[in-house]
Amino acid sequence: MNARDRDDEGRARNARPRDGLGRPLPYGAQGVERQPEGVVRSPGETVAQAQRLLDAGMPFHAHEVFEDAWKSGPGAEAPLWRALAQLAVGLTHAARGNAVGGARLLRRGALALAGLDEAGAAPGTPYGMDLAGLVRWARELAGRVEAGAAVDAATEAPRLTGGPGRA
Known part of the structure; x- marks a missing residue:
């Protein structure tokens, strides 16, 4: 590691360990393994x-997976993956206790997903995901966060595919 946490090409890389919600921990602390960046995965x-x-x-960490899809996939799908990344970051902020940022990102992601669904750009269930269910989940959670509810990220996590679960 160099003094400024930069890779060989000069891009910033924070080498500090992080906890499960992505918060930096002190150097040398035991953190959660980070998601590798730039991984190309199929939508499934x-x-x-x-x-x-x-x-x-x-x-x-889920947001990083969505970000990889947003940046490496077809341009026409970028709004879908970006909206999902916003939902994941909104949940992150809410679980960290940042009610304003959490609610704002949850609502922004929900609005983007609802717009995609209404425009037919990502109709109903792209890759098995229930967009309407995710929009409902995000709006409901944003309302509870704004009302002061404490959020546990695992308990509040949505079911992306609309199977049994929270979305």
């Missing part, structure tokens, strides 16, 4: 990996 692999991380109470 993206959904499955993100769901595993959400279920484990690690929405920050």
